[in-house]
Amino acid sequence: MPNTLDSIKYVKYNKARLKAGKRNGNKSMLLEYFKEHEGKVRGMKGFVILDNIQDSQESIVLTFWENKEDMDAFYHPDSKILSDLVDKLKPSFEQPPERKDYEVIKFKL
Secondary structure: OOOHHHHOOEEEEEEEEEOOOOHHHHHHHHHHHHHHHOOOOOOEEEEEEEEOOOOOOEEEEEEEEOOHHHHHHHHOOOOHHHHHHHHHHHHHEEEEEEEEEEEOOOOOO
16 A cells, blocks of 8 residues: 555645634634545645644644645635635734745655
């Protein structure tokens, strides 16, 4: 059986600066969103939600992709599936999320 990690070729890094006291609500919305869309977003292989231990206003979401085209389509400004989530989360943001793209060289757990 091939390792599913081998199919992860790209990662989108999303760092959000949250308003004070908004972490738990933000986390709940993200978990609900990913549960609802699990297996339904073309090319998305998974995600990680990280909350900074030292800074309660910083959260990072990593999404894992098998190809750049699907990642770019999901994060395109016209993507309804993403814009609906961003609209829900927007009131919790202190500033807009910072996003960066990465190519995976090796992924091992």
